[in-house]
Amino acid sequence: xxxxxxxxxxxxxxxxxxxxxxxxxxxxxxxxxxxxxxxxxxxxxxxxxxxxxxxxxxxxxxxxxxxxxxxxxxxxxxxxxxxxxxxxxxxxxxxxxxxxxxxxxxxxxxxxxxxxxxxxxxxxxxxxxxxxxxxxxxxxxxxxxxxxxxxxxxxxxxxxxxxxxxxxxxxxxxxx
Numbered sequence: 001x002x003x004x005x006x007x008x009x010x011x012x013x014x015x016x017x018x019x020x021x022x023x024x025x026x027x028x029x030x031x032x033x034x035x036x037x038x039x040x041x042x043x044x045x046x047x048x049x050x051x052x053x054x055x056x057x058x059x060x061x062x063x064x065x066x067x068x069x070x071x072x073x074x075x076x077x078x079x080x081x082x083x084x085x086x087x088x089x090x091x092x093x094x095x096x097x098x099x100x101x102x103x104x105x106x107x108x109x110x111x112x113x114x115x116x117x118x119x120x121x122x123x124x125x126x127x128x129x130x131x132x133x134x135x136x137x138x139x140x141x142x143x144x145x146x147x148x149x150x151x152x153x154x155x156x157x158x159x160x161x162x163x164x165x166x167x168x169x170x171x172x173x174x175x176x
Contacts, residue, residue, distance in 0.1 A: 029135065029143040029160040030151060036127055037120070040165045042172045046119045053115055057108040064101050071097065130167050134160060 037043040075090050082090065135143045143160065144151055 026141040027139055028158055029131075029138075029140045030146055030154045030158045031127075031131060031143065031161040031164050032146045032159070033124065033127065034147065035161050036165055036168065037123065040123075040172070041169045042123055042126070045172075046123060049119060050112075050116055054112055057112060061101070061105060061108065064104060068094070068097055068101060126171070127164060127168060130164050130171070131160070134163060134167065 037047070071094055075087070075094060078090070079087055131143050134140070146154070
């Protein structure tokens with residue numbers, strides 16, 4: 001009888017103890033933010049906004065450049081007729097307008113970059129909230145963004161990008 005109890009105790013001990021020391025498999029997810037930007041409906045809307053703003057700024061710059069070209073042609077035509085003082089004054093005005101155009105280009109580039117950063121940060125915040133929610137619900141231990149985490153390779157099973165895009169598209173469609 002003692003022998004049976006000892007053998008039974010050993011089997012129970014060997015059956016229970018290894019399970020206590022074995023950890024669950026860590027659930028890890030990876031997503032590609034760039035793919036979310038290009039494939040999600042919100043990302044596509046933001047790309048349209050950025051493109052529209054870029055086109056608007058380009059038109060303004062082109063209009064100003066065309067005006068400068070016309071002014072330069074007028075100065076060249078009138079150079080033989082104008083007095084040297086008047087010609088210098090017109091050339092000076094032309095150089096001032098050229099500098100103004102350069103400043104305008106710089107300001108537009110900064111404005112464009114600010115808009116782009118603002119809109120991408122908005123999407124990034126929303127995507128991180130969604131990935132946090134998915135992580136909590138699905139029991140992920142870690143979720144990485146592929147580029148910022150420096151991940152070079154990961155198995156396809158870890159990629160939750162499409163899941164985030166679906167959830168994000170649902171969220172965007174509800175707000176619109």
